[in-house]
Amino acid sequence: MKTFDELEVRRPALARSYLALLEAQPGRPLTLFAPRRVGKTFFLDHDMAPEAKAAGMLPVYADLWLYKSAPLEAINHALEEALDDLLVPSGNIGKIAKTPVTKIGVLGASLDLGDAPQRRSLPESSPLRLDALVTRLAGQHRGKILLMLDEVQALADSPDDAAMIATLRAVLHKRRKSVNAIFTGSSQEGLARLMNTVGAPMYQFAQIIDFPFLGDEFLRLLAEHFGQVHPDKKLELAELRNAFQKIGFKPALMRDIVRAMSAEGLTDVQRGIESYRTSGHQVAIWLALLNSIDAFDQAVLVVIAQGQPPLSRATLKVLELIPGSKPTIAKVRSSIEKLKRNGMLSKTMVGTTIDDPLFAEFLVTHSQQGIGSGRGCTPSLTKHPPA
Ligand SMILES: Nc1ncnc2c1ncn2[C@@H]1O[C@H](COP(=O)(O)OP(=O)(O)OP(=O)(O)O)[C@@H](O)[C@H]1O
Ligand SMILES: [Mg+2]
Known part of the structure; x- marks a missing residue:
């Protein structure tokens, strides 16, 4: 009998529909938007990649969140790995077969062929390298590449984002015969910033689609x-x-x-x-999570979990109860940004909410007891004083 962990839903038809969409608009990437933890990466790995392969494409995956400070390098690295895999297939046999033979014995004599002709090395600069890698990889594969970029909103947070986005866009457009691209994103705000800012290079470039939840x-x-x-x-x-x-x-x-x-x-x-x-195990995880942030951020979380407007005067009054906090609107804003970046908060259609609804309930019920081993929210945080 299978275990619960082995229960998986595959969505090959959905993957094929995305491939068809990509083929119908060469050079235009597709961005799958969905909140956190709903199965975007799983889908790229278990559905998109196999269906792309079945269609003769070479899927290449890069997680941009992991390399937020250098996303272009992360993409290049993924392409280089894929190129290595093609040139030197994994496993001993592949490696031996690809070792260049420089001498061939002919009737006891030896003929020296010299070194195999070397390909020009790849350019050092990241933008040129991306272009060269895409071309070289597609040529080597003798087919199209499917570039899968996970958590693409990280592009909007990187230091020289505009130049890098422009590069990506230019390469994907110029090499549209060699590469299709599919992105995922879990921050509506980040994606909006990336895609919809008028004047930004990604503006109206990628088509954004709501990625369907499992049902x-x-x-x-x-x-x-x-x-x-x-x-x-x-x-x-x-x-x-x-x-x-x-x-x-x-x-x-x-x-x-x-x-x-x-x-x-x-x-x-x-x-x-x-x-x-309410299980001890789960509560311990949430308490550890809370203890990883300071008392002020904890209190902001509780206020949001309670559905209170975080920037209101009443909220600032409540936050004053935290010793030494000196709350201001700017301070609350910066706390919210921090909590968004670490994934505890997310911005949705209805405003800023706690990302995990069960964690939100936990925050509300436990705020009376002083969250965070007494370091953080005091009981009074559950009730707003009169404005
Ligand atoms: N199709 C599926 N069938 C069964 N389980 C799934 C499926 N998709 C996702 N899961 C489960 O959900 C977990 C989270 O999925 P995944 O990491 O793909 O989500 P995500 O949207 O990429 O999350 P994040 O925003 O954190 O990157 C997986 O580890 C897996 O256990
Ligand atoms: Mg993911």
Whole structure:
């Protein structure tokens, strides 16, 4: 029997539809937007890459978030790795086969062929290197490349963003016969900054598409597996649907909740969520997360979790209760930016919210008890004084 961890939904048809869209508009990248933890990277890896390969393309992946300070170098590095893989296939046989033969024995004599002709080395400068790598890689592969750039909003945060975005755009356009590009992004704000700022080089360049959440297919897998573990019990699909929506369509989180329900033999999904949220293990994780930020940032988080306007005068009054805090609008703004950057807050259509809805509930219920081992929010933070 499979484990909960092995339950996976594959979306090859969705991947093929994106490939078709890319083919229909050469040189124009596609950007898949979705909030955090809903399965963007998983999709690139498990669906886009195999479908691109099946279509004769060479998928190349780079995570720009990991190399925020040097995204162009990260892209170049990924392309260089792919080129290495083509020139020296992994495994001993490949490596031996590609070792240049310089001497051939002919009837006991030896003929020296000299060194194999070397290709010109790649340019040092990153923009030129990108161009050269794309061309060389596509030539070597004898087919198109699918450049997959994960968390592309990181481009908007890098030091010389405008020049770099211009380079990327120029290369993707110029080499449109050799390369298609698909991006993902998890920050609406970052993407908007990157794509929609009038005058910015990415303006109206990439098409932004809402990446669909997993749906019933995934929930059915969970329910079926639960039924195999507990033949006398059943999880209701409608309840799972509500819960999945409530936790922001995050599959790994949903799986953790159902796994915990299975361990306890629970079938009431709402109770399952409660039990997960209040479990010692989960609370310890959240407390550790809170203790990684200072008391002021903790308090800003709580205010936002409570649905209070973070920049209001009433909020500033509450924040004054933190010893030595001297709250100002600018200070709250900078705290919000910091919390967004570290992933605790995200900006959505409805404003700035806590990224993980269960963490938000935890913040609200625990704010009475003084979050962060007494370092942070005081009980009074749960109630706003009169404005
Ligand atoms: N199609 C799927 N089927 C089953 N589980 C999935 C699927 N997609 C994602 N998951 C689970 O959700 C987890 C998070 O997915 P993933 O890392 O792809 O999300 P993401 O949107 O890239 O997140 P982040 O914003 O943190 O980069 C995965 O580790 C995996 O366990
Ligand atoms: Mg990801």
